[in-house]
Amino acid sequence: MWVSVLTSLVFLAGALALDCNGHSELCDRKYSNVSFIGAHNSPFVGILPSDNQLEDVEDQLNQGVRFLTAQTHDKDGAIQLCHTSCALLDVGTLQDFLGTVKTWLDGNSNEVVTLLITNGDAIDINKFGDAFKAVGLDAYAYSPGDTLTIDDWPTLGTLVSSNKRVVVFMDYHADTSKVGYILDEFQYYFETPFDTTDKNFPQCDLDRPSGASADGRMYIVNHNLDVDIFGILIPDLAEAPNTNSLSSILAQSDLCINNYRKDPNVVLLDFVSIGDGIEAQDNLNGL
Numbered sequence: 001m002w003v004s005v006l007t008s009l010v011f012l013a014g015a016l017a018l019d020c021n022g023h024s025e026l027c028d029r030k031y032s033n034v035s036f037i038g039a040h041n042s043p044f045v046g047i048l049p050s051d052n053q054l055e056d057v058e059d060q061l062n063q064g065v066r067f068l069t070a071q072t073h074d075k076d077g078a079i080q081l082c083h084t085s086c087a088l089l090d091v092g093t094l095q096d097f098l099g100t101v102k103t104w105l106d107g108n109s110n111e112v113v114t115l116l117i118t119n120g121d122a123i124d125i126n127k128f129g130d131a132f133k134a135v136g137l138d139a140y141a142y143s144p145g146d147t148l149t150i151d152d153w154p155t156l157g158t159l160v161s162s163n164k165r166v167v168v169f170m171d172y173h174a175d176t177s178k179v180g181y182i183l184d185e186f187q188y189y190f191e192t193p194f195d196t197t198d199k200n201f202p203q204c205d206l207d208r209p210s211g212a213s214a215d216g217r218m219y220i221v222n223h224n225l226d227v228d229i230f231g232i233l234i235p236d237l238a239e240a241p242n243t244n245s246l247s248s249i250l251a252q253s254d255l256c257i258n259n260y261r262k263d264p265n266v267v268l269l270d271f272v273s274i275g276d277g278i279e280a281q282d283n284l285n286g287l
């Protein structure tokens with residue numbers, strides 16, 4: 001009998017052991033010390049020159065991608081997911097995208113997902129808050145209260161156990177006094193240059209916010225390649241197997257580590273379903 005009680009206890013302990021983004025090792029790591037592979041322009045799915053991904057957002061999440069960027073534009077007062085302009089590519093409302101993320105988080109209770117939303121049209125931040133509320137995603141959104149230093153971030157385990165499993169950033173026009181969980185991207189991160197056409201990704205310079213210090217910031221590496229077609233830059237699908245290979249991602253990461261003495265927090269990829277993105281993520285996290 002005691003053996004069976006013991007067996008049950010061991011079983012119970014195993015079942016209760018927390019897993020964070022698929023790895024118990026990540027539970028004790030601060031959010032600011034975790035590396036994520038990101039899907040650049042995650043909702044722009046297809047094979048048009050204005051598309052950046054081949055598989056939809058739910059598939060990206062199922063694949064293990066936990067950092068999604070989404071570009072928004074104002075379309076007659078609605079927040080729409082459009083690439084550069086809604087005349088070029090319009091894939092629907094931000095609210096539908098947020099609903100997809102909410103549904104996925106409902107079904108995957110040990111996962112922390114980050115959204116980086118761009119707001120080039122300076123749409124009122126309260127409207128973004130309304131879209132989160134309409135699908136119930138605001139309930140999952142992590143709100144730090146005060147501005148965090150890089151060492152203040154909670155661990156993934158804390159985010160999972162408190163059920164604050166979506167972290168939200170916006171590039172421009174965030175205002176945490178109005179919507180506390182939509183954080184100012186460039187207060188917390190810097191980014192390397194984007195729209196490169198050099199498939200060797202030969203540098204890891206700080207591009208935005210220009211003139212800022214790398215110290216105290218997390219950082220995002222734009223490891224997505226464009227090809228120049230008569231002066232128009234489009235995502236280079238043909239090169240994606242090379243761009244998204246473990247060796248290409250780690251080669252640029254090594255340049256970054258050399259500059260900043262720490263691993264990238266985010267490596268953004270186009271066509272994330274091609275190549276070794278998740279293997280690179282595990283590698284960067286030392287798993």
Ligand SMILES: *[C@@H]1O[C@H](CO)[C@@H](O)[C@H](O)[C@H]1NC(C)=O
Nearest residue numbers: 032033034035262263264265
């Ligand atoms: C996390 O911390 C370890 C140990 O200091 C460091 O080697 C690694 O680069 C850090 N990763 C990130 C993304 O900050």
